[in-house]
Amino acid sequence: xxxxxxxxxxxxxxxxxxxxxxxxxxxxxxxxxxxxxxxxxxxxxxxxxxxxxxxxxxxxxxxxxxxxxxxxxxxxxxxxxxxxxxxxxxxxxxxxxxxxxxxxxxxxxxxx
Amino acid sequence: xxxxxxxxxxxxxxxxxxxxxxxxxxxxxxxxxxxxxxxxxxxxxxxxxxxxxxxxxxxxxxxxxxxxxxxxxxxxxxxxxxxxxxxxxxxxxxxxxxxxxxxxxxxxxxxxxxxxxx
Numbered sequence: 001x002x003x004x005x006x007x008x009x010x011x012x013x014x015x016x017x018x019x020x021x022x023x024x025x026x027x028x029x030x031x032x033x034x035x036x037x038x039x040x041x042x043x044x045x046x047x048x049x050x051x052x053x054x055x056x057x058x059x060x061x062x063x064x065x066x067x068x069x070x071x072x073x074x075x076x077x078x079x080x081x082x083x084x085x086x087x088x089x090x091x092x093x094x095x096x097x098x099x100x101x102x103x104x105x106x107x108x109x110x111x112x
Numbered sequence: 113x114x115x116x117x118x119x120x121x122x123x124x125x126x127x128x129x130x131x132x133x134x135x136x137x138x139x140x141x142x143x144x145x146x147x148x149x150x151x152x153x154x155x156x157x158x159x160x161x162x163x164x165x166x167x168x169x170x171x172x173x174x175x176x177x178x179x180x181x182x183x184x185x186x187x188x189x190x191x192x193x194x195x196x197x198x199x200x201x202x203x204x205x206x207x208x209x210x211x212x213x214x215x216x217x218x219x220x221x222x223x224x225x226x227x228x229x230x
Contacts, residue, residue: 032216043116043205043221044156051216089155098144098209100219102156 010107019077023090023104030092034100035064035075036039037086044089045104047075082110115139116208118222125196126230132192133207135162141186142208146219147179162189162193162206167183171210203227 025033031052032068036044048059050073051067056065064075073090090103115138125131135145143164148156161169167228168222180192189208193200205224 031145032208032215037219041224041226043207043223045221049216077118084150097216097218099158099161100145100207104155 009104010109012109012111014111015082016079019075019084019108020089021075021077021088021108023069023073023075023103025073025092025103027087027088027092028068029033029094031072032093032096033053033064034067034091034093035062035073036089036091037084037103038089038105039086047088077108080108080110082112084108085110114210114220116206116220116222118204118206118225120225121223122226122228124228124230127197128195130192130194131196131227132190133204133206133227135189135191135208135222137187137208137220139212140208140210142189142210143186144211145155145183145189146207146208146209147189147191148205149179150205150224152203156205159191163226164189193227196227198229201227201229 032049034049035047037047037095038044048062048064050064051055055066065074087105087107089105091100091101117136119134145162147159150156158171159174162181162183164183169174183189199215203224207219209219
């Protein structure tokens with residue numbers, strides 16, 4: 001069935017280093033791919049999105065890369081900070097349906 | 113507009129009772145809202161799409177008679193868990209779509225409601 005999944009369930013990064021969180025998806029029909037950050041006991045928070053016709057998009061300290069050939073999505077966080085500790089989800093969206101389907105999540109922990 | 117609230121933030125109830133959770137868009141109108149459920153250390157699973165003025169659309173495997181959704185106004189959707197059982201204990205999260213924003217970042221999530229059924 002359709003799914004959006006992640007390669008790594010947990011990631012530990014030294015403070016100040018760059019973090020790379022990966023995601024694999026199986027549905028080629030998605031129009032948007034979105035990264036969310038979820039802190040403990042809270043709802044998801046939008047980080048960045050990318051249209052399916054793009055391969056890279058940059059935001060503040062974050063970059064999303066989309067490789068449609070291998071159906072792979074990644075989130076790069078530059079100069080990781082303690083406040084970046086959270087669970088990160090990739091998600092996909094179809095324009096026609098509007099609904100957002102979430103992947104399995106990666107917990108990012110920061111080592112001091 | 114980007115603020116979505118949920119009430120209550122947490123609730124504990126006895127098995128067999130019904131619990132209502134509210135989702136409100138505070139600074140925008142939303143004809144479409146979504147309800148998710150999240151078990152510990154798992155991802156968000158979409159339960160249903162709530163449509164203002166019409167019936168909700170449920171995802172496969174979600175019992176519509178158990179999870180009643182009412183979207184009676186442009187700023188409020190409610191999810192009622194009927195005859196709750198311990199296995200219904202979960203974190204329920206709603207999102208609301210602001211149709212006035214460009215596609216991509218037009219959905220905003222509530223803070224979630226922690227339901228514990230004893």
